[in-house]
Every structure is written in C-alpha cells, then in structure tokens.
Amino acid sequence: MNRFIIAVVMLLIAGIICGCEIFTVTAYSVDYKEDLDTVKRLMEEESYYDAYKLSEKTIESWQKAARHLDKYLYHDYIDDITVKMSALPVYAQNEDTQAVNAQVEEIKKQLTSLKESELPYMHNIL
Amino acid sequence: MLILILRTVLLYFFVIMAVRIMGKRQLSEMQTTELVITLIIADIASIPMQNTSQPLLTGVIPILILISAEIIISIIMMKSSKIRNLICGKPEVLINDGNLCQNTLRALRLTTEDLCVQLRQLGVYNLNDVQFCIIEPNGKLSVQLKPEKRSPNCEQLSIAVQDTGIEAVIISDGELLKNSMKLCNVDKDWINQVLSKEGLSKDEVMIMTANRLKEYSIIRKV
Numbered sequence: 001m002n003r004f005i006i007a008v009v010m011l012l013i014a015g016i017i018c019g020c021e022i023f024t025v026t027a028y029s030v031d032y033k034e035d036l037d038t039v040k041r042l043m044e045e046e047s048y049y050d051a052y053k054l055s056e057k058t059i060e061s062w063q064k065a066a067r068h069l070d071k072y073l074y075h076d077y078i079d080d081i082t083v084k085m086s087a088l089p090v091y092a093q094n095e096d097t098q099a100v101n102a103q104v105e106e107i108k109k110q111l112t113s114l115k116e117s118e119l120p121y122m123h124n125i126l
Numbered sequence: 127m128l129i130l131i132l133r134t135v136l137l138y139f140f141v142i143m144a145v146r147i148m149g150k151r152q153l154s155e156m157q158t159t160e161l162v163i164t165l166i167i168a169d170i171a172s173i174p175m176q177n178t179s180q181p182l183l184t185g186v187i188p189i190l191i192l193i194s195a196e197i198i199i200s201i202i203m204m205k206s207s208k209i210r211n212l213i214c215g216k217p218e219v220l221i222n223d224g225n226l227c228q229n230t231l232r233a234l235r236l237t238t239e240d241l242c243v244q245l246r247q248l249g250v251y252n253l254n255d256v257q258f259c260i261i262e263p264n265g266k267l268s269v270q271l272k273p274e275k276r277s278p279n280c281e282q283l284s285i286a287v288q289d290t291g292i293e294a295v296i297i298s299d300g301e302l303l304k305n306s307m308k309l310c311n312v313d314k315d316w317i318n319q320v321l322s323k324e325g326l327s328k329d330e331v332m333i334m335t336a337n338r339l340k341e342y343s344i345i346r347k348v
Contacts, residue, residue, distance in 0.1 A: 006147055007197035010190045017187060075179040 029115040055088035221259035291338030
C-alpha cells in the first residue's frame, strides 16, 4: 500500500510538472508574440527608435524567460530563438522594416511551434 | 563537462531510487513487465546523461511514469489472476505424471534438447526420473522427481535432528551486523565474551558466524 501511495504521488508530480510546462510555454509564447507584433507595428509606423527600444527590452526579458524554458524544452530550440531575437535591435537601428518583419514572422512561427508541440494533440502523440 | 558530471550523478541516484521503489522483486527473477521496465529505464536515463541540450526532466518524467505504472500494474496483478496471466503468462506443465506434454512443448517453441539442458542444470539427467515438470512464467523449470527417485529426508528415516536455527554472519570485516545478531539470537556481550576467550578483538575478525545454539566459527584477518 505504501508503494501504491508513492506511485500515485509520482504520477501527481509528473502531472504537475507537465501542467507547469504547458502553462509556462503557452504563456511565454503568447506574451512574446504580442511584443513581437508591437515591434513589427512600430517599424511599419516608422517609429524606429521605439521599435529598437522595445526589441532590446524584449530580448532582455526573453533571456530571463529562456532560463525557465530550458528546464522543459530542448535548449537548442530556445537558443535558436534567442539568436534570432538578438538580430532585431540591429535591424531596427538600421531602419530595415522588411528584415524585422521577416525575422518577427520566423520567431513567431518558432514560438507557435514550441507551444503546439507540447500540447497533447493526436498528431503530436503519434 | 561539469554539467555532464552533475547530470550523471543526479541520474545515478535517481535510477537507484527507482529500482529501490520498484522493490526486491526487481533484483531477483524478473517478470516480463519488470524486464521491459528495466531495459527502458536504462535507455531513457542514458540519453539526457549524454545530451546536455536535452532537459533533465525529459529523462526524469518518463522514469517516474514507468515506476508508477510498474507499481500499479504489480498491485493489479496481485489482486487479479486474469490480468496476471495476461501480462506475465502462466505456468505450463511440460511433464505431467511422467508423460511429456509434446503439444505444450511445441506451443512454447521448446525443443526436447532445451528441456534436457535445463533439467541437467537442475541435476536431473534422466527424463524418466521426472514426475512433474513445470515451466514458470519467468522461464525457470520446477521439477518434482518420481517418489522412488526422491532423496529421503530425516523424518522419513526417523532421524532426530537438532534445530540449530540459521547460521548467520555476525561480524564481517570487523563490523558487527545487528540484523544477523537478532537472527541467531546473540548479543554484543556474548560476542565480546567469545572474542576475549579467543584472545581477539573485533577488528581482528574477518568473519564470525553463529547459530541459535551459540555455536560459532571465526576466521581471523591476515
């Protein structure tokens, strides 16, 4: 009976960790997609300095978020997003709207893929 | 590299804990489920140990789930013989009252040579000596010899035998083994008495065994 309780506790721990992972990944994915959309909008409105400042702020907070995400996801995926995000302030400084847009879309796709691949859909399970 | 060392140490203790939680059954004769679990755990634990870009949790979570599943399945198997038979299989009679069950042998894809090899390992060299032979779910054979081939025991020979209880190691490499002392019903005072009679200190003893009748033997360290 003791072992049964241990088994149930371990299942609960696994369940809680999975819940935390899905919650964290989804929340970060949604938050950063919003920030990236704002950077894109600011570039289109030719507020290059604001876009530069926001992209700097975004990458700073992403680096903190990456530490949490590293606990749950493959570090290579997170590093790839970090590298792509690091290019945004440079593009914004150069007032290169097209490059920012392309980069933002790419990062958004990766964030969506991170979130989607952790959800228990049939295609992910299979 | 430091991360590799830390991960290996963490996973080492985690896998030991996993095997301990699964219980003693895991360490002796393995059932089908236990063999599968052991192989998978070994494999799962080794991947995040080597690949530092993979989160440790991707190794820990599957192991937690496997241990839980194993414990729950073993509890269910304990309660239901149908599920036990389904998962582990059931014992099959290979020799029934001296007759070889050829259909069972064919069904189990066992040749008579395989059977003879296993019987020889159990000290049975003649198939005709066997009354019953059962293959257990773990693949081992249980054999009962024909009555005329069995060794007689003391009861059958009307020989009175003194019950000495278990012969247990009470000092191993100078260290007192408390569990064994309980088993053979001796205490520290008695051991000290014996050692002083032999002119030895505890640290000079390689191995000391005793039984309930306080019969003992000592091997000194060299």
